[in-house]
Amino acid sequence: MTIVTTAFLALATAQARLRNHKDLSFVVVTHPVGGLGASQLADRISEAVPQLQGP
Amino acid sequence: MSAQVIAVPDLTAQQWFSFAEQHGWSDGLPTLVPTVEAVEEFVEVTTGLPASMGPIVPSGVNADIRSLAANALMAGCSPSAFPVVLAALKAMLADEFNPLGVLATTHPCAPLILLSGRARDIAEVNSGSNCLGQGRRGNATIGRALQLILANLGGSRPGELDKATHGSPAKYTFCFGEDEQGSPWEPLSVRRGFAPGEPVVTVFAAEGPHNINDHGSTCGEQLLTTIAGTMATPGSNNFYLNGEHLLIFGPEHAETLARDGWDIDGVRQALHGLARISADFVSAGKRTELAARGIEPDSGWYKMAGGAECIQIAVAGGPGKHSVWIPTFGTSRCVSIVV
Numbered sequence: 001m002t003i004v005t006t007a008f009l010a011l012a013t014a015q016a017r018l019r020n021h022k023d024l025s026f027v028v029v030t031h032p033v034g035g036l037g038a039s040q041l042a043d044r045i046s047e048a049v050p051q052l053q054g055p
Numbered sequence: 056m057s058a059q060v061i062a063v064p065d066l067t068a069q070q071w072f073s074f075a076e077q078h079g080w081s082d083g084l085p086t087l088v089p090t091v092e093a094v095e096e097f098v099e100v101t102t103g104l105p106a107s108m109g110p111i112v113p114s115g116v117n118a119d120i121r122s123l124a125a126n127a128l129m130a131g132c133s134p135s136a137f138p139v140v141l142a143a144l145k146a147m148l149a150d151e152f153n154p155l156g157v158l159a160t161t162h163p164c165a166p167l168i169l170l171s172g173r174a175r176d177i178a179e180v181n182s183g184s185n186c187l188g189q190g191r192r193g194n195a196t197i198g199r200a201l202q203l204i205l206a207n208l209g210g211s212r213p214g215e216l217d218k219a220t221h222g223s224p225a226k227y228t229f230c231f232g233e234d235e236q237g238s239p240w241e242p243l244s245v246r247r248g249f250a251p252g253e254p255v256v257t258v259f260a261a262e263g264p265h266n267i268n269d270h271g272s273t274c275g276e277q278l279l280t281t282i283a284g285t286m287a288t289p290g291s292n293n294f295y296l297n298g299e300h301l302l303i304f305g306p307e308h309a310e311t312l313a314r315d316g317w318d319i320d321g322v323r324q325a326l327h328g329l330a331r332i333s334a335d336f337v338s339a340g341k342r343t344e345l346a347a348r349g350i351e352p353d354s355g356w357y358k359m360a361g362g363a364e365c366i367q368i369a370v371a372g373g374p375g376k377h378s379v380w381i382p383t384f385g386t387s388r389c390v391s392i393v394v
Contacts (some may be wrong), residue, residue, distance in 0.1 A: 007218075011159055014216055018115050018155065 003048065005031035027051045056207050073318040080129065080207050082227060084178040089125035096134045097124035101141070108144055112154045126207055130200035136193055139178045140200045142256040143168045143230075147201070153387040156259040158211045161218050162292055164384040166227035166300070167261035168198055168229035169369060171244035176393050183234030184373025187264050187303075188313065195335035198228030225263040231371055238337060238370035239313030246319065247391045251337075254375035254394040258303050259367070260384035269308070275315035278308055281323065283329030283379050289337050292359070295345055296385025299365045299380035302326075305372040319368055327363035331356040345352060367380040 004012040004026045016024040028051070029044045036044070065073055072085045080086065087093075087160070100157060101120055111118050127140050147166050148154055157164055170180055180193035182184075189195065205211040213222065235242045242257035271279040279342075286293070286300060293300055312322060334352040336341070345351070351362065372379070 009302055011216055011218055014210075015155060015159065018113055 001025070001028055003027045003029065003033075005029055005033055007031035037043065059282055075129070079212070080203075081249070082202060082206065084199075084227070086129035086203075087131055089128045093128055094124045097128055097132075097137045099116045099136050100137055101286055103369040104138070104141065108141060109148065111144075111204065111209040112148065112211075113216050113337035114208065115160055116208050116210070118204070118208040122208055123204055124314035126203040127196075127200040130203050131192065131196040132200045133179070133192065133196075136178045136197055137200075138206070139168075139170065139174055139193075139254075139256060140197055142174075142392055142394040143197065143201050143258055144204060146256055146258040146392045149390045151388040152258060152260065152390045153384075157384055157387050158209070159216060159218055160384060161220045162384050163221055163223040163262055164218050164387075165223055165229045165263075166198070166201055166261040167225070167381065168201065168230040169243065169257045169259065169301075170230070170232040171235065171242045171255040171257065172249070172252045174256055175235075177254055177394060178230075180230060180232040182234040182371045183237075183340065186231040186234075186371050186373075187379070189230075193352075194230050195228055195267075198230040202226060202228065223263045225261065226231060229261060229263075233369045234306060234371045237309075237379045238304075238368070239309055240368075241321050243323040243367065243369040244391060249391065249393065255391050256394055257391040259299065259381070261301060262382045264303070264379040264381050265378055267308075267378040268376065269378075272311070275317045276325075278311055279317075279325050279329060282378065282380065283326050283331075286326065286330040286382075288330045289332050290359075291359075291382045293359055293361060293365075293382045294332065295348060295350055295360050296363065297361045298383045298385030298387065299361065299367055299389055300359075301367045301381040301383065301389075303372065303381065304368065304370045305375055305377045305379075306370055307374065307376055308378045309370045320363075322368060323363040323366045327359070330362055332359075333357075343391070 002028055027048050029047045071088050075081045075086050098120055107117055127137050137240050168177055178193040178197055181191040211217045233242050245251055249255045267279055267282055268283045272278040334355045
């Protein structure tokens, strides 16, 4: 599974297509991730977990 | 993709500027009108070259020679310089240049085009005073042509697939020649295995130039101390990525070093040893990041990540006690090819 932030989703999608991974699925979280404190990072994890668990 | 001929209404130069900008074909500066007749002038100078350069990243579009020529023309290139543009494009599409990374990164790198041997004559570029600045058509338009190709055919548009946080003025154009006559050493192209005089293009994924002012040093060893101190900066990608540095020595600094017996290998080794960063200037968080990459200080000092072989050297510029340090993206290697 590839994790990407909202700011880079379009780029990640384009790169996946270029590298012949058109069906690659992404876990998308709010930008940014780098430089966050623990509580903000926990928010990102909360965003990611449901996507990892699937419908 | 094959070139499409688009019918454009009769426009003044000023109207064409707006028309091209509205269609997303401009870098913000005026472009020339790529008429069919003008494009054919460019195609004529490519006799013997392939009809396509292969897929242009990041779009993957397989652009034909007329599409490439139209962009070079729009940038203001002379037809005679078009083969240099094509060589630069081919070089930067090489895997070791890491074109997808270079074009997509948040880092402000631009494709720097360094010309050696007869490539400087073909392109009519400046390698002397103000060679990194304004004033010469070759310098101004060859880099711009490459950028228009990457944007208009490759899809590398700012904020879309080009995710540079700030970018750099170098992304408008970054092209110059080696001052081979003013250098006490062999040209970079010869050190990279090409014959003297052979027309060679070398591309780097480069930041803008950082000046190194040293009017005070009176010998080569002192000069290298200043240069190493300029290179040792914790905010550079070169600090933690195993990337290349490009040093452009002004002819006067180069002459001082050569006078004192310094050859290229000696300069590289000395700078690699001297370019150190005190751990006091590296934050706790950054130290943790570095440690995760296996980078630790030695007696309170960090070395720049790359080895001596990562320091590339050329001579260019005019009179004056200045040289230039150009850091790079890091996960990219310079590529040289014959025009």
